[in-house]
Amino acid sequence: QLQLQESGPGLVKPSETLSLTCTVSGGSISSSSYYWGWIRQPPGKGLEWIGSIYYSGSTYYNPSLKSRVTISVDTSKNQFSLKLSSVTAADTAVYYCAIAGTTYAFDIWGQGTMVTVSS
């Protein structure tokens, strides 16, 4: 069973770039994986899809974040990554990485990592 673990700075300064990595263990990231995604949840609020990258390499981003987001995958390291530029306090949230194995549903999730944007 695949397991996911997010990693990255817990504190980012305003206007800087938030960078997170999701490391996959328990199997190869490129086997039986449909697409990989990032989702965030501001404190006390609901889930927000950030973006996804398909096995083919195609990427799709939330239109409200599209100009600031980059998602990439490194199959050699069994990792995929998120970069969010020009962050503000509104980007403070728990960030989750997830995998959709067979359809448009995220069936494996990381535990989440809290990122605070503050000077």
Added chain:
Amino acid sequence: QSALTQPASVSGSPGQSITISCTGTSSDVGGYNYVSWYQQHPGKAPKLMIYDVSNRPSGVSNRFSGSKSGNTASLTISGLQAEDEADYYCSSYTSSSLDNYVFGTGTKVTVL
């Protein structure tokens, strides 16, 4: 990208059945059979409960069932139990604006 609409809260007594609605558009819920539902307990990651409108992943109780009619999907929890108290989110594939995925606004389920 607009979030799918869910009621803010639903409650029920142990043993009862409750239904959570999820309303979208023809570009998401109504246009594809790619609706899924997630359960989230406080401080925990979401857990997939239903995918492709009505399918349960292995290990999910058959007390959870999903359906769809037009632009509205529904999650029904039968035989409500204390451990079902959590937040529930629907989601759907969407073809609008070249985006890909959209979540619902979330519903807090309270077991009375």
